[in-house]
Amino acid sequence: MSEEKLPSRNENYSEWYNQLVQRAELADYAPVRGCMVIRPYGWALWENIQAGLDRRFKATGHVNAAFPLLIPMSFLEKEKEHVAGFSPELAIVTIGGGEKLEEPLVIRPTSETIIGHMYAKWIKSYRDLPVLINQWGNVVRWEMRTRLFLRTLEFYWQEGHTAHATYEEAEEETLRMLNVYADFAINDAAVPVITGRKSQSEKFAGAQRSYAIEAMMGDTRALQAGTSHNLGQNFAKAFNIQYLDTKNLLQYCWTTSWGLSTRFVGAIIMTHGDDQGLILPPKLAPIQVVVVPIYKNDIEKSLVMTKVEEIKNQLADFRIKVDDRSEITPGFKFNDWELRGVPIRVEIGPKDVEKNSVMTARRDIPGKAGKSSVPNDQISHHVAKLLVDIQASLLERATAFRDANIFDPKDYPAFKDVIEHGWALSWWCGDAECEAKIKEDTKATTRCIPFEQQAGAGTCIYCGKPANEKVYFARAY
Numbered sequence: 001m002s003e004e005k006l007p008s009r010n011e012n013y014s015e016w017y018n019q020l021v022q023r024a025e026l027a028d029y030a031p032v033r034g035c036m037v038i039r040p041y042g043w044a045l046w047e048n049i050q051a052g053l054d055r056r057f058k059a060t061g062h063v064n065a066a067f068p069l070l071i072p073m074s075f076l077e078k079e080k081e082h083v084a085g086f087s088p089e090l091a092i093v094t095i096g097g098g099e100k101l102e103e104p105l106v107i108r109p110t111s112e113t114i115i116g117h118m119y120a121k122w123i124k125s126y127r128d129l130p131v132l133i134n135q136w137g138n139v140v141r142w143e144m145r146t147r148l149f150l151r152t153l154e155f156y157w158q159e160g161h162t163a164h165a166t167y168e169e170a171e172e173e174t175l176r177m178l179n180v181y182a183d184f185a186i187n188d189a190a191v192p193v194i195t196g197r198k199s200q201s202e203k204f205a206g207a208q209r210s211y212a213i214e215a216m217m218g219d220t221r222a223l224q225a226g227t228s229h230n231l232g233q234n235f236a237k238a239f240n241i242q243y244l245d246t247k248n249l250l251q252y253c254w255t256t257s258w259g260l261s262t263r264f265v266g267a268i269i270m271t272h273g274d275d276q277g278l279i280l281p282p283k284l285a286p287i288q289v290v291v292v293p294i295y296k297n298d299i300e301k302s303l304v305m306t307k308v309e310e311i312k313n314q315l316a317d318f319r320i321k322v323d324d325r326s327e328i329t330p331g332f333k334f335n336d337w338e339l340r341g342v343p344i345r346v347e348i349g350p351k352d353v354e355k356n357s358v359m360t361a362r363r364d365i366p367g368k369a370g371k372s373s374v375p376n377d378q379i380s381h382h383v384a385k386l387l388v389d390i391q392a393s394l395l396e397r398a399t400a401f402r403d404a405n406i407f408d409p410k411d412y413p414a415f416k417d418v419i420e421h422g423w424a425l426s427w428w429c430g431d432a433e434c435e436a437k438i439k440e441d442t443k444a445t446t447r448c449i450p451f452e453q454q455a456g457a458g459t460c461i462y463c464g465k466p467a468n469e470k471v472y473f474a475r476a477y
């Protein structure tokens with residue numbers, strides 16, 4: 001801990017992020033370049049993310065399983081686009097138990113191949129379908145430029161893998177899971193994501209169609225926060241995932257995969273954080289309420305701590321922490337818990353004991369405006385209401401920020417200007433060449449093609465040819 005202030009977001013956004021992740025004790029750098037250690041506070045946040053998602057996966061009929069970390073190299077080579085997309089990022093094991101391996105093993109960068117191999121063994125008939133499995137695990141992708149949570153060599157995630165009898169069912173599943181991600185992001189994380197389809201050049205290596213939830217960070221850059229892929233029959237054909245249909249004819253399955261990773265922690269930090277530190281959405285915050293006792297001497301201490309115990313019991317339904325560290329001042333504790341983004345602080349001093357009340361302060365509204373004095377017997381009700389209010393106001397604030405930074409530039413010069421400070425929702429002809437040129441000129445990529453399209457057609461923001469879809473363009477993490 002240190003009392004030094006964070007760099008402000010305006011001054012240096014990237015330094016603000018890096019310092020915040022470490023000082024809030026979410027994660028730290030590991031000895032191997034590009035790897036990270038997720039610290040208990042960061043892991044507790046991830047556990048709450050996992051719980052919110054896992055509940056939704058099970059409610060939509062999925063079950064969890066675990067597949068191995070090591071995959072035969074030959075498996076990856078079976079799907080051409082897949083291996084081309086992933087080979088620059090592979091970590092490969094060539095020696096095991098002191099012996100050179102006959103076949104190198106890949107540390108999974110994702111698990112389509114090994115799961116495809118197993119599905120080929122398990123699926124025999126239409127009666128076995130659909131298969132709806134999710135796995136929670138870690139993967140390794142040898143990234144060159146890494147950032148804590150956003151892009152690391154090894155990261156944690158979940159990957160859903162499903163197999164279906166028809167294209168329609170696979171497409172329905174792909175969209176269902178995209179909407180599960182959106183529902184989680186919006187309602188649990190208060191991150192107002194936009195859903196849509198990925199362009200051909202931005203899709204997953206080996207997918208027929210990819211969809212994503214895209215979020216706007218506090219510096220207006222985009223972050224792909226979760227993806228859902230319709231894999232068509234690409235992996236089914238590469239791995240012989242076949243079933244006998246009702247007419248006893250052999251058919252290839254249609255498969256999907258979908259994933260959301262610890263990167264989402266970065267999305268939460270950069271959507272809600274301010275110059276004082278994190279602001280965590282109450283539904284996911286590891287600590288929802290922190291109680292800070294305030295006293296000057298032993299007599300006050302004993303009065304205050306008795307009351308702290310009472311309040312703690314009244315707030316037992318919430319994730320609560322009493323900061324009873326005696327070696328540091330209340331002022332220091334306030335800053336520390338602000339930095340860590342705890343939604344509500346409860347202050348209890350001798351005056352509060354006298355008045356039979358406590359002081360609450362909300363993290364999302366700094367200073368006096370966010371404080372209220374609450375009678376003892378109303379604290380539980382008040383905290384419950386405050387958490388709901390904070391959750392709603394974070395979403396409202398982030399949505400307003402997002403909408404204020406999405407533009408509809410009238411021509412390409414205006415587009416280039418917009419990309420410097422926001423997103424452009426522009427007509428695009430669909431040509432990969434225009435997309436590539438725009439990327440070269442502005443570093444902006446197509447983020448997603450939203451489902452909701454205005455009626456009519458326009459002209460491509462780059463080449464001026466007819467276009468019938470509008471696309472979000474932005475610089476991305």
Ligand SMILES: [Zn+2]
Nearest residue numbers: 429434460463
């Ligand atoms: Zn064009």
